[in-house]
Every structure is written in structure tokens, then in C-alpha cells.
Amino acid sequence: MFVPVGSEGKWPVLQAQVHSVERTSDSLDRTIVLVTLLLLSLGIMMVHSASSVVSAAKFHDPFFYAKRQLLWALLGIAAMFWLSDFDYHRLRSLAPKIAVLSFVFLGAVLIPGIGAVRGGSRAWLGIGSFGIQPSEFAKLALILFLAHLLTDYGDRMSSFRRGLLPPLLIALMAVGLIMLEPDLGQSVVIMGTAILMLFVAGARMRHLGMLGGAGLAAFAGLVAAAPYRLDRVTAFLDPWKYPLKEGYQIIQSLYAIGSGGLLGLGLGNSHQKFLYLPEPQTDFIFSILGEELGFLGALTVLFLFGVLVWRGFRIALYATDIFGTLLATGITSMVAVQVLINIGVVTGSIPATGITLPLLSYGGSSLTLMLTGIGILLNISRQAVYPAKIKMNDAK
Amino acid sequence: MRVTPRLIRRRLVILLMCLLAAIAGLIGRVFYIQTVQSPWLSGKAKQLWSRNIPVQGVRGSILDSSGQPLAYTATALSILAIPSQIKDKVATAKALAPILQMPENVILKKLQRRQLSTYLNPGGRRLSEQVAEKIRSLHLAGIYLTEEGRRVYPYGDLAASVLGITGGDGQGLTGVEKEYDSVLAGKPGAILYYANNKGERMPGEGDDFLSPVNGDDVELTINKSIQEFVQREIERAVAEYNPDHVTAIVANPKTGAILAMANYPTFNPADWRNYPPSTYNHNLAIWQTFEPGSTFKVVTLSAALQENKVNLNDRFYDPGYYEVAGHRIRCWKAGGHGSQSYLNVVENSCNPGFIALGEKLGKNTLFSYIKKFGFGQKTGIDLPGEGTGILFNLKKVGPLELATTAFGQGVSVTPIQQVMALSAVANGGKLMKPYVVQSIINPVTGQVIESTEPTVVRQVISPSVAAEVRSALESVVANGSGGGAYIQGYRVAGKTGTAQVAKNGRYESGHYIVSFIGMAPANNPVLVAYIAIDYPRPKNQPVFGGVIAAPIVGRILADSLAELGVPKSNQGLAKKIRWGDPLTVTLPNFVGLTMKQARDLALQSTAQIRTQVNGQGQYIVAQAPAGGTSVAEGSTVRLILGDTPPAGAIDKTG
Structure with missing residues (x-):
């Protein structure tokens, strides 16, 4: 079946079917809503448990982080439901403006006095005690813009220069700005998400392979220039070699997860949150969860993320147009990449990279923008046409 | 695509x-x-979380043979503060200040230290029971009361090198303290708790107090009274002769139990840090090795008698030297002892006579006896840091080495080896393993947990040979060079020794180790006593070596035998009743020598001659009686000093 992609980016084959089936609009993916709310609740609970020691010591209020996380979650849920009702096609016309805005923010945050430094990175635009992270916003903005761009590319994707290169350069520009903060984690997530989108959009495997080769060569160059970098990257293989430096956080994380065992020490009973794991409510929330809730809790979380990824790709698969497909792919890939990197790092499976765990880690920007993305996903799902429903209609 | x-x-x-x-x-x-990985990781994590503050048990006491404590640990309650567990440090300091009578800010400063635990010096150490009770009633977090010990030595330096020293944590570093550390130390307890990364106690985990087990007491074979006699005699010798080192041992020859052991320079174990390390690091009595000199002749004599190579009534002619492999080895007595019985050879400590005995034995037999007597190997005494000594390699022993070994040169031995060898002669031929700890005692019940049984290493010579050697040695004291050790009423047997000290392969001029080893009563010895004085420097006048060490051992034996309640006997040899030839000494010629040269010359001679110096000046210008004159043992020689050496006085060899 070789059907050319239509001028409006609609799926011609589905378009044909649409006439024969009843459009099931306004039926948003309830599974995603349920999974999201479950993860959110689990997250708020774990943020409270993990942060209580730190927040009691710092702010004399064990609920300091939990209260804020709850506030952000409510704000995010509102955004999610509002966007689930907001036709995502209207976002497409806004995509270039949003992209430009995000680059302005990424640039602005680097200017001392405007951007605030936290944890060694100038990554926050401070508004009072709340700070927003332009890189979180940029992730979503870039997904939107790449989806917009690639929707019209079609066969141009076969070309390296005309197909792969322009979106790649845009992503690299964003990554370049983020690396100036510096924030390696966000950069990796953006690059990863962009490449997964390019893969789905039909980039040639040969080109992607070349890209991978170039990446490896660049890394080899960096290592050759400063061999300690290799140690830093391979520290995760034997963190006990550097127990006080590169390996410290991984060791502490493994202690947490390992002492959890199958059933965990019980909610609130983590030892590692007692200042052994730095900032346990953000990047290492999964470690505390593994310690307190054991393998059972960890399995639940990974299972829920698995369901989220599956539903997200299902929406991408049955979206009514290429823009919807690519947008859903981007959002879901972002969630998946962050989950894999975060849990990969805290379990000592991949080199250390700081990134939050979607929906679970503490962080206003991370949480609200994640829920915004899921809101967009829900709107795509609302407009999608599923084969199951086709069959149901056929049966009628 | x-x-x-x-x-x-x-x-x-x-x-x-x-x-x-x-x-x-x-x-x-x-x-x-x-x-x-869970068990492994959670184990490592628990190690990370748990804090363990060790609490020592009370160290056991070291007692003398009659149960008097020579070293014990005095305990008192002290405050142990764990700063990280104290939330409100200001309030804690405020509460403690009046009770401990310390300024609040001083306590606060200590509580703010970044340490696992800290004592609150000085007010928080060794608290009275009332103060401790007041602190207990406050129930302050992070403030613990622990028993803290301090080692006390009621008799100062008494038996210091046997007792040894303990380090800052109460651990034994030398002596019995080290050898029996595990017995004395008991088992430490601990304060255990789970902590966060700042060391603060994790809530809801509780803490554990593992109470320590106190150490057991160790009862020594050391007899406090005899040890005191020995140290008194050492002090006296030091005052008189200003030597580098002095070493003395008193042993029970039947068991190998050490009744006294002392060294000079010594130290007070209570503040050993104020002494040079050489004083407390080495117990000279078991560590120092040197040429034994004539005391070693006992080994040669025992071997010759056991092997039937000699009869003490056989005659031997000493022309003043003995020719071995083309070398003339001189007798210490110029001109020689002439014709004498072998008993006289022993009494006179005549080198040529012993060379002859060595030749009769042959190197294999002589060396097998040396080894059987325990030389060249550790005695196995229950003290750390024992020396081994050095013997000639048997393959390299030629006639010359055999000759010098036979009279105690060219071998290197420790004092304890000599004492045990002589003990074998004393007890009927059995080499015993020496020991200083008699038993291990439960300090609460007084029950003996472990007791040392005498250990026979081997039978070296037969009881009859041993008895024959003893009677010869008794005759040495009664008639010969050991006269200074003679005690009226106690039968003392013994042997003098004078050895020149080699440094870097050469004999050092003027550096002698003068020693005496004796036993009493000679027919059935209950004591063996030994003293070695390293580099005696007589202050005023030349002193003959023979009058330095022997009298000391005589006094030690007399006091010790009385202390032990050994009855006096009249069956011993009367002094000065000569067997065979009357014993005379040919005086050396001192004329023309400086005082220093005269001192060295006198020291080399074991003759029982006293000196009396008249006049002033650098040189000895005259002496009476003159050099070369034969005089009876016990005579006095007068030396006249002047500023210029007399002309023609060149014959310094006398």
C-alpha cells in the first residue's frame, strides 16, 4: 500500500475509513488519566516521605515540599484537563512562536541577575520563591515545533541535508543553550526525544547510524582531551571505586534500593533519606520509593510508566494526522526517555545524569509541564480513531 | 526511500x-x-548508619606471687558526650556547668566539636558518685556515663620491664601487659545507635548499650620482696659504678619461675612517655645479647663431666697461654696458673684449662651441649621481645673458634638463657622453660582460671653430673674468683664472668660487662640469681672485676633466702679453706698508667683484690705491693698518684 501523504497531513487510509465508521470524539484515554493520577498521588506521598527530614531541618516544616508539590499538581491537573479540551491543531500554528519564546527564555536564563543558580546550574528564572525552568518549557516547545516541522517533510526525510539536518540543528541549538547552564540531563532528554521523533518521522537508518557514530567520535575526542571524563562516565560500573566522589550518590541510591528488599521498610521508614542521599525528593525519589515500598512499589511504578508509554504510542498510532502522531510520539518519548534515564541512573545501570522522574519527582516546572504534555496527548487521543472501535462499528 | x-x-x-x-x-x-544484592547492600548500609562508640571493660590487675597488686586499674565514672546526639547544646552546657563546676562556654565548645564522642575535661572526668547521680537524674540526650580506667602502679618502677606499659586506649604495649593483653583487657562493650549522615541519632531506632566484660587478673611469679632486693642492689651498683646498663634475674631453678627481673635504666610505667623509648621498649634481661665470658665455662665443664672427658682431680699445667692453630691464647693471669687440678682450673677460671676441655670434647659434642643448654634459641618465656643470641655456625668452627667458645667468647647469649642453663645445673640437669605468669584469676570470685605448670624442655646432664658441677661452683665461691658472693651460713655456688664488649667487630677499649651467676643452697638450690653490669665506670679508684658483681649476687641471695625462709646450713665449704694449692694472685703492674688505664686493667681481673688510692695526679707513680708480686686473695693494693709518669716504668703488662 503506497499511499502518498495528503497535503493537510491527514492519514489518507484512515481518512477513507473514517467515512465508514462513527467518529468517537470526546472519548479521551481514561487509562492515561488514571495512570497519571495514580503516579501523581504516589509522587506526592513519596515527596513528603523523602523530603520530610530535609524540609524539617531546613524549613522546620516536614510538609514544606509536599504542600508545594500538591499545589503544582493541582495547577498541572487543571492545565492537563484544559489542554485535553484544546484542539491540538491550533497549537500547530502557535508552534513557531512558542519555539522562539522558549529560545528567548533559554537565553535569558543564562544572564546573571535574571537566571538563578541552584545546584550548580543557572537553570531557573526566579519569580519570588518559585522558579521556573526554561529547559522544561523548551522540551515541550521543541517537541511541538519538531512535530510541526516534520509533518510537512514527508519524503524529504530521505535526505540528510534537507531532511534530517534542519530539525537536528534546531535541537542542537536548544541543547547548546542548555549545556551553558549547564544541565546535562535535560540536554540528553531533548536529544534523545528529538532523535526518537526523527526515527518515527522516517529518517534513514543509515543517517541515524552516522549520527550515532558522530556522537561516539565526539565523545572519544572529549575523553582523549581529558581522560578523567571516561572515569566519570564509567563510574557507574564500579561506584565503589570512587565512594566519595562520582560513586557516592550511586552507592547511596543502591543502599536505599537494596535495603528495601521485596516488600520495603514501610512508608516513612527510609534510612537513606536521613541526609545520606542528597535531595532525595527530586532525582532520587525512586531510590527512597524502592527503600520504603520495596520491589513491589518499584514494580508498580515501572508498570504504570509502561502502561503510560503503551497508551501514548497507541494514541500516536491512531492519531488522525501526522502532526498528531508526531506530537504524541514526542511527548510519550520524552516521558519514556526520562523514566529510563532516571531509573537507569539510580539503579546504577547507566552513567550518572541528573533528570527528574516524570510525575513523581518534586519540581514545579517539571510537574506542570509534564501534565501539560499529557493534556495535549489526551486531546490527540480524543480525536483519534481506533481500530477496535472500527471493528465494533463493523460488528454493528 | x-x-x-x-x-x-x-x-x-x-x-x-x-x-x-x-x-x-x-x-x-x-x-x-x-x-x-539486597542482603549485601543492606549490610553495607547498616554499617553506614550504625555508630559504635566502644566502651572498655575494667582491665585486670597484675599481682605479685603473694597476690599484692603491682598494677591495677582505678576506675571512676566519666562523662562521655556524643555531640551529634545533643540537640540543644546550649541548654545541655548550661545544665552541666554548675554540677561539673566548669564554665558554660568551655563545655559548650567541647559539645560543638565535630567528633563522634568527647570527654568533658577536666570537670567531667572521674566523677564522685553524688555528681554522677545528679547527672543521671538530668536525663540529658547524648550524655553518657562510662567507667574510665587509669593504670595505677603502687610501687612505681617495681618490676617495670616485666609489667610493661599500656597505651592511650588501655591496650598492652610491652611486657605482661602485651603478652596477656587479651586476658587483661576483657571484652569491650559499646554504645550502638543508628545515625543520619550528620551523626544525629535516627528517630525511632533506639540505641543499644552492650556492657563490657572486665578483664581477668594475672598473678605473676615475681616475688615483690625479692624484686625489691634486686632493684635496691641495682641502684646501689649504679650509684657506685655508673654503668650503661644493669640486668638482674632471680629464678626458681626447679620450676623456671622468675622471681625477680629488673634492668637499669628503668622507668615508671605510669608515665612511660617521659622516658626514652629504649628504657621501656626492650627488656634487657631477655632481649640483650652479649658475650657471656667466664660464666659460660659452666657449660663446657658440665659437658666434659657428662662425657667423662675429665676428672676434677686430674692435673693441668697452665704456662699462661694455650697454643691453638699457631695462635697463643693467653690466660687472663699473666704467667699462668702453673700446675693445678681441674677443680683449680674452675676456681681460677683458667682459660687454657677450659680450652683443653673444649679440645677433649671436640666441636660437635661441645656445641651439642651448648644447644642442649638452650643457647642459640629463645627460651620461650611468656614475655614479648625475647632475643635469640648467636652461636658460631658449626661448619665454620675451627680450632680457634672451638677454643674461644669453650671459655665463653665468640658466642652471644641473653641473660635469661644463662639463668636457665645454670638452673639446669641447679635442679639436677633439667632445662626448664622460664615463665613470669603463675596463674590467671577471676577478679570477682578469686577463682584460678588457668595456672602455669613448670615445663621441662629436656634433660641436659645427669643429676650426678649436675651435683658435681655445683660442688665445683661452690668451691669457686668459697675458694676462687667468686669469693665476693660468699654468705656465711648459706651454701652459694656460682661463677664470675667478665666479657669485653665488641662494637663493629672490634673489642671496645675499657668496655666490659662484669657478671656473676650464683645459686643457693648449693646442695639443693632454690634460687638462681644473675647480675650483669654493662660498662662499670668506678668513680674514684680502679676496681677489680671480681669484687663488683659477686657481692651483689651474694647479698641478693642472702636476703632472698631469708625472705623465703630457707634455713641456714653449716655443711657448706668454709671460706678460705683451700683445697689443693693455696690460691694466690699475682698483682698486675699499675705503675706508669693513667687512672683510666688502671681502671680498665683492674676490671679485667676477677681477682678478689681491693684498691686504695693515695695522693693526687694523672699517673700512678708507685704501687705497693709491687706488680708481679703474689698476694693472697682479699689483699689490698695501694696506688700512689703523681703528675708525671715515673721514668722507666714501661712494663705495663705486669
């Missing part, structure tokens, strides 16, 4: 599968960490 919906969908499915596979991989990874 065309981008078709089918391609996009295929890629979506591939990507989904890959991502789900990755998530499944992470599930597997987490499962592995939480099941297989």
Missing part, C-alpha cells in the same frame, strides 16, 4: 517495543538489586 504511513507505523511499533523492553530490563535490574 519513501516515507509512508506504513513505515511510520512500523517504526512506532518498533520504538514502543524497544521502550517497553527497556522498562522490562529496568524491572529486572531492580529485582536483582532488591533480591540477590
Whole structure:
């Protein structure tokens, strides 16, 4: 079946079917809503448990982080439901403006006095005690813009220069700005998400392979220039070699997860949150969860993320147009990449990279923008046409 | 390649599968960490969380043979503060200040230290029971009361090198303290708790107090009274002769139990840090090795008698030297002892006579006896840091080495080896293993937990030979060079020794070790006593070596035998009743020598001659009686000093 992609980016084959089936609009993916709310609740609970020691010591209020996380979650849920009702096609016309805005923010945050430094990175635009992270916003903005761009590319994707290169350069520009903060984690997530989108959009495997080769060569160059970098990257293989430096956080994380065992020490009973794991409510929330809730809790979380990824790709698969497909792919890939990197790092499976765990880690920007993305996903799902429903209609 | 919906969908499915596979991989990874690795990781984590503040038990006492404590630990309650457990440091300091009578800010400063635990010096150490009770009633977090010990030595330096020293944590470093450290130390307890990364106690975990087990007491074979006699005699010798070192040992020859052991320079174990390390690091009595000199002749004599190579009534002619492999080895007595019995050879400590005995034995036999007597190997005494000594390699022993070994040169031995060898002669031929700890005692019940039984290493000579050697040695004291050790009423047997000290392969001028080893009563010795004085420097006048060490051993034996309640006997040899030839000494010629040269010359001679110096000046210008004159033992020689050496007085060899 070789059907050319239509001028409006609609799926011609589905378009044909649409006439024969009843459009099931306004039926948003309830599974995603349920999974999201479950993860959110689990997250708020774990943020409270993990942060209580730190927040009691710092702010004399064990609920300091939990209260804020709850506030952000409510704000995010509102955004999610509002966007689930907001036709995502209207976002497409806004995509270039949003992209430009995000680059302005990424640039602005680097200017001392405007951007605030936290944890060694100038990554926050401070508004009072709340700070927003332009890189979180940029992730979503870039997904939107790449989806917009690639929707019209079609066969141009076969070309390296005309197909792969322009979106790649845009992503690299964003990554370049983020690396100036510096924030390696966000950069990796953006690059990863962009490449997964390019893969789905039909980039040639040969080109992607070349890209991978170039990446490896660049890394080899960096290592050759400063061999300690290799140690830093391979520290995760034997963190006990550097127990006080590169390996410290991984060791502490493994202690947490390992002492959890199958059933965990019980909610609130983590030892590692007692200042052994730095900032346990953000990047290492999964470690505390593994310690307190054991393998059972960890399995639940990974299972829920698995369901989220599956539903997200299902929406991408049955979206009514290429823009919807690519947008859903981007959002879901972002969630998946962050989950894999975060849990990969805290379990000592991949080199250390700081990134939050979607929906679970503490962080206003991370949480609200994640829920915004899921809101967009829900709107795509609302407009999608599923084969199951086709069959149901056929049966009628 | 065309981008078709089918391609996009295929890629979506591939990507989904890959991502789900990755998530499944992470599930597997987490499962592995939480099941297989969990015991290991949680064990390591617990180590990380747990804080362990050791609490020592009370160290056991070291008692003398009658149960009097020579070293014990005095305990008192002290405050041990764990700063990280104290939330409100200001309030804690405020509460403690009036009770401990310390300024609040001083306490606060200590509580603010970044340490696992700290004592509150000085007010918080060794508290009275009332103060301790007041602190207990305050129930302050992070303030613990622990028993803290201090080693007390009621008799100062008494038996210091046997007792040894303890370090800052009460651990034994030398002596019995080290050898029996595990017995004395008991088992330490601990304060255990789980802490966060700042050391603060984790809530809800509680803490554990493992109470320590106190150490057991150690009862020594050391007899406090005899030890005091020995140290008194050492002090006296030091005052008189200003030597480098003095070493003395008193042993029970029947068991190998050490009744006294002392060295000079010594130290007070209570503040050993104020002494040079050489004083407390080495117990000279078991560590120092040197040429034994004539005391070693006992070994040669025992071997010759055991092997039937000699009869003490046989005659021997000493022309003043003995020719071995083309070398003339001189007798210490110029001109020689002439014709004498072998008993006289022993009494006179005549070198040529012993060379002859060595030749009769042959090197294999002589060396086998030396080894059987325990030389060249550690005695196995229950003290750390024992020396081994050096013997000639048997393969390299030629006639010359055999000759010098026979009279105690060219071998290197420790004092304890000599004492045990002589003990074998004393007890009927059995080499015993020496020991200083008699038993291990439960300090509460007084029950003996472990007791040392005398250990026979081997039978070296027969009881009858041993008795024959003893009677010869008794005759040495009664008639010969050991006269200074003679005690009226006690039968003393013994042997003098004078050895020149070699340094860097050469004999050092003027550096002698003068020693005497004796036993009493000679017919059935209950004591063996030994003293070695390293580099005696007589202050005023030359002193003959023979009058330095022997009288000391005589006094030690007399006092010790009385202390032990050994009855006096009249069956011993009367002094000065000569067997065979009357014993005379040919005086050396001192004229023309400086005082220093005269001192060295006198020291080399074991003759029982006293000196009296008249006048002033650098040189000895005259002496009476003159050099070369034969005089009876016990005579006095007068030396006249002047500023210029007399002309023609060149014959310094006398």
C-alpha cells in the first residue's frame, strides 16, 4: 500500500475509513488519566516521605515540599484537563512562536541577575520563591515545533541535508543553550526525544547510524582531551571505586534500593533519606520509593510508566494526522526517555545524569509541564480513531 | 526511500517495543538489586548508619606471687558526650556547668566539636558518685556515663620491664601487659545507635548499650620482696659504678619461675612517655645479647663431666697461654696458673684449662651441649621481645673458634638463657622453660582460671653430673674468683664472668660487662640469681672485676633466702679453706698508667683484690705491693698518684 501523504497531513487510509465508521470524539484515554493520577498521588506521598527530614531541618516544616508539590499538581491537573479540551491543531500554528519564546527564555536564563543558580546550574528564572525552568518549557516547545516541522517533510526525510539536518540543528541549538547552564540531563532528554521523533518521522537508518557514530567520535575526542571524563562516565560500573566522589550518590541510591528488599521498610521508614542521599525528593525519589515500598512499589511504578508509554504510542498510532502522531510520539518519548534515564541512573545501570522522574519527582516546572504534555496527548487521543472501535462499528 | 504511513507505523511499533523492553530490563535490574544484592547492600548500609562508640571493660590487675597488686586499674565514672546526639547544646552546657563546676562556654565548645564522642575535661572526668547521680537524674540526650580506667602502679618502677606499659586506649604495649593483653583487657562493650549522615541519632531506632566484660587478673611469679632486693642492689651498683646498663634475674631453678627481673635504666610505667623509648621498649634481661665470658665455662665443664672427658682431680699445667692453630691464647693471669687440678682450673677460671676441655670434647659434642643448654634459641618465656643470641655456625668452627667458645667468647647469649642453663645445673640437669605468669584469676570470685605448670624442655646432664658441677661452683665461691658472693651460713655456688664488649667487630677499649651467676643452697638450690653490669665506670679508684658483681649476687641471695625462709646450713665449704694449692694472685703492674688505664686493667681481673688510692695526679707513680708480686686473695693494693709518669716504668703488662 503506497499511499502518498495528503497535503493537510491527514492519514489518507484512515481518512477513507473514517467515512465508514462513527467518529468517537470526546472519548479521551481514561487509562492515561488514571495512570497519571495514580503516579501523581504516589509522587506526592513519596515527596513528603523523602523530603520530610530535609524540609524539617531546613524549613522546620516536614510538609514544606509536599504542600508545594500538591499545589503544582493541582495547577498541572487543571492545565492537563484544559489542554485535553484544546484542539491540538491550533497549537500547530502557535508552534513557531512558542519555539522562539522558549529560545528567548533559554537565553535569558543564562544572564546573571535574571537566571538563578541552584545546584550548580543557572537553570531557573526566579519569580519570588518559585522558579521556573526554561529547559522544561523548551522540551515541550521543541517537541511541538519538531512535530510541526516534520509533518510537512514527508519524503524529504530521505535526505540528510534537507531532511534530517534542519530539525537536528534546531535541537542542537536548544541543547547548546542548555549545556551553558549547564544541565546535562535535560540536554540528553531533548536529544534523545528529538532523535526518537526523527526515527518515527522516517529518517534513514543509515543517517541515524552516522549520527550515532558522530556522537561516539565526539565523545572519544572529549575523553582523549581529558581522560578523567571516561572515569566519570564509567563510574557507574564500579561506584565503589570512587565512594566519595562520582560513586557516592550511586552507592547511596543502591543502599536505599537494596535495603528495601521485596516488600520495603514501610512508608516513612527510609534510612537513606536521613541526609545520606542528597535531595532525595527530586532525582532520587525512586531510590527512597524502592527503600520504603520495596520491589513491589518499584514494580508498580515501572508498570504504570509502561502502561503510560503503551497508551501514548497507541494514541500516536491512531492519531488522525501526522502532526498528531508526531506530537504524541514526542511527548510519550520524552516521558519514556526520562523514566529510563532516571531509573537507569539510580539503579546504577547507566552513567550518572541528573533528570527528574516524570510525575513523581518534586519540581514545579517539571510537574506542570509534564501534565501539560499529557493534556495535549489526551486531546490527540480524543480525536483519534481506533481500530477496535472500527471493528465494533463493523460488528454493528 | 519513501516515507509512508506504513513505515511510520512500523517504526512506532518498533520504538514502543524497544521502550517497553527497556522498562522490562529496568524491572529486572531492580529485582536483582532488591533480591540477590539486597542482603549485601543492606549490610553495607547498616554499617553506614550504625555508630559504635566502644566502651572498655575494667582491665585486670597484675599481682605479685603473694597476690599484692603491682598494677591495677582505678576506675571512676566519666562523662562521655556524643555531640551529634545533643540537640540543644546550649541548654545541655548550661545544665552541666554548675554540677561539673566548669564554665558554660568551655563545655559548650567541647559539645560543638565535630567528633563522634568527647570527654568533658577536666570537670567531667572521674566523677564522685553524688555528681554522677545528679547527672543521671538530668536525663540529658547524648550524655553518657562510662567507667574510665587509669593504670595505677603502687610501687612505681617495681618490676617495670616485666609489667610493661599500656597505651592511650588501655591496650598492652610491652611486657605482661602485651603478652596477656587479651586476658587483661576483657571484652569491650559499646554504645550502638543508628545515625543520619550528620551523626544525629535516627528517630525511632533506639540505641543499644552492650556492657563490657572486665578483664581477668594475672598473678605473676615475681616475688615483690625479692624484686625489691634486686632493684635496691641495682641502684646501689649504679650509684657506685655508673654503668650503661644493669640486668638482674632471680629464678626458681626447679620450676623456671622468675622471681625477680629488673634492668637499669628503668622507668615508671605510669608515665612511660617521659622516658626514652629504649628504657621501656626492650627488656634487657631477655632481649640483650652479649658475650657471656667466664660464666659460660659452666657449660663446657658440665659437658666434659657428662662425657667423662675429665676428672676434677686430674692435673693441668697452665704456662699462661694455650697454643691453638699457631695462635697463643693467653690466660687472663699473666704467667699462668702453673700446675693445678681441674677443680683449680674452675676456681681460677683458667682459660687454657677450659680450652683443653673444649679440645677433649671436640666441636660437635661441645656445641651439642651448648644447644642442649638452650643457647642459640629463645627460651620461650611468656614475655614479648625475647632475643635469640648467636652461636658460631658449626661448619665454620675451627680450632680457634672451638677454643674461644669453650671459655665463653665468640658466642652471644641473653641473660635469661644463662639463668636457665645454670638452673639446669641447679635442679639436677633439667632445662626448664622460664615463665613470669603463675596463674590467671577471676577478679570477682578469686577463682584460678588457668595456672602455669613448670615445663621441662629436656634433660641436659645427669643429676650426678649436675651435683658435681655445683660442688665445683661452690668451691669457686668459697675458694676462687667468686669469693665476693660468699654468705656465711648459706651454701652459694656460682661463677664470675667478665666479657669485653665488641662494637663493629672490634673489642671496645675499657668496655666490659662484669657478671656473676650464683645459686643457693648449693646442695639443693632454690634460687638462681644473675647480675650483669654493662660498662662499670668506678668513680674514684680502679676496681677489680671480681669484687663488683659477686657481692651483689651474694647479698641478693642472702636476703632472698631469708625472705623465703630457707634455713641456714653449716655443711657448706668454709671460706678460705683451700683445697689443693693455696690460691694466690699475682698483682698486675699499675705503675706508669693513667687512672683510666688502671681502671680498665683492674676490671679485667676477677681477682678478689681491693684498691686504695693515695695522693693526687694523672699517673700512678708507685704501687705497693709491687706488680708481679703474689698476694693472697682479699689483699689490698695501694696506688700512689703523681703528675708525671715515673721514668722507666714501661712494663705495663705486669
